[in-house]
Amino acid sequence: MKKVTRFFWFCSGAHIDTLKKYPIEHNKYVGIGATIFFTALFASLSGGYAMYFVFNGDAFAVGFAILFGLLWGTAIFNMDRYIVSSINKEGTTNQQILQASPRILLAIMIGIVISRPLELKIFDKEIRQKLKLSYLKGQHRKIDTLEKTYNQKYAMEMGKTNDLKKEKDSLEKDINRSRFLLNQEVFGDKTNQTSGITGYGTYAKQKQAVLEEKEARLKTVTDNLGQLDAYLGHRKDYEGLNSTRLFTDHQLDSLANVAGFSDRNWALGQLSYNENGTRDLDTYLAISFIGYLFILFECLPVFVKLMSPKGPYDVAVAKTAEANMYMADRDKDLNITVTDNTYDHSLETDVERRKRVISSESKYEF
Template identity: 80%
Template sequence: MKKVTRFFWFCSGAHIGTLKKYPIEHNKFVGVGATIFFTALFASLSGGYAMYFVFSGNPFAVIFAILFGLIWGTAIFNMDRYIVSSINKQGSVNSQILQATPRILLAIMIGIVISRPLELKIFDKEIRQKLKTAYLKGQRTKIDTLQKTYQQKYAQELGKNNDLKQEKDSLEKDINRSRFLLNQEVFGDKTNQTSGIVGYGTYAKQKADVLKEKEDRLKTVTADLDKMDQYLSDRKDYEGVNGTRLFTETQLDSLANVAGFADRNWALGQLSYNNKGTRDLDTYLAIAFIGYLFILFECLPVFVKLMSPRGPYDKALAKIAEANTYAAEKDRERDMLVTDKTYAHSVDVEFENRKQIITAQAAYDLEHQTYD
């Protein structure tokens, strides 16, 4: 337990040598340090999970996720530790709040970043279903767009094909009707369109010729229709209309499994809305409260530091800081004094050197002086 306690003291950013002298403060800093540690742990899991989806499908995805999770958790740990340890308890309440405000804003941002990947994992089942629905809807839209483009591009050919179908249907009806009349004429059935004479006479030959013309025309129309159908089918293949189908359930499951972080994040946001486009309050609150929980968890060490009264540890730490500041000032003054003495000594040395040079020059001139 002593090792665990010292570890959480280290996590809280406390000066362990000073803190050990005040047992009444031990539990408070153990709690602060534990909060910072578990926040970093959640950050590590969150960052690793996010990175796993970034490299999803890569054989080294797990290794990348573990490495990034450790780095991200360490960064958040160091930042939280600095945020808490940098709050000064020496000023008034207002000055402490003002000092902590940017740190609280930073903690809120960290809480949001940490909570999002974990929300994606918590609502994984709902996200998959939302993604499958979105992919299926997108595929329907794609098919409708291809069909519309195809119909607009080949409107003339489609119109001609439709005319051929109508003519073929009309010819088939006329041929059946003409064949029935020919049979009536041959068997001598008297109607307003037959002569009533039995046998294959003149009227029967006329009706047979009309039937033959219609049958020949039907063959021509059928051949043209087959060619047009083949042409339009080839055009559908070329435009991608025939090759585009709605996703099966297996395909939708596969797409949902390989969905990236951006798609899953979008789906999580869409869970807050129902099919009518209005906000689903229950789902929205469930997602929001998870985010609020992590934000509160991230801000908790700062709030604890702000709400806790100034204890003996804080007073002792202030005295140590004051003593260190005083010692630093004395060291600076001593360094300046030493610098001044060094400067004065260097001036004296330079003066002596210049004096010796001038004296030597004067002696030289005196020795070599010439008289007129």
């Protein structure tokens, strides 16, 4: 437990030798250090998960994710540790808040960044469904666009095809009617369109000629229609209309599995909206609260330091810093005095040197 305590003291950025003298402050800085450590841990997990999606499918994806996660967590840890340790408890509350305000703003941005990858994992199932629906709609739009372009590009040929189909249907009906009339004429059935004379006579030959003419025209129309259909079918293959099909469930699952970070992030944003474009309040609040939670967690190290009361450790650190400033100023003045003095101090005895230093220090008040 002593090693764990010292580790969290290190995480808090405290001066361990000074902190040891004040047992009443030990638990407070253990709490501050633990908060900084776990904030960096969550940042490391989030950064590694985000990088895993960036290199998803690569053989070294896991290695890149671990490396980036460690680097990102270390960066967040060092920044939190420095900012928390640099907050001066000697100042007023407003001064402390002013010192911490840049860190709080940065914490909000970092909280948003580290929360997003974890939100993607939490809502993974819903994101997959949204992506599959999006891909299916996209395929529908693609097919509609291809059909519209095809219809516009080959409108003349398609119009001619429709005319030939209509003519073919009309000819087939006329041929059937003409063949029926020819049979009536040959068998001598008396109607307003037949002579009633049995046998293959003049009227039968006329009807036979008309029938053959219509059959010849039908053959020509059928051949032209077949050529146009073959041409349009070839053009459909060329334009990609025949090869473009709606995705199957298996294909949609595969596409959702290989979706990149950008697509998944877009799908997560779309979860907050219904199909009609209105906001889905429940999902929006769920996603928002997760983001707010991580922002709060990222700000916790600063908030804990700001909320903690001024203790004996803070007073001791302030006095130590003041003493160090005094010693630095004194050494600076002594160096200036030694530099300006033309007397060669290297010839002094130890007793003379001590007397000179004591005389110089008597000018300062501690």
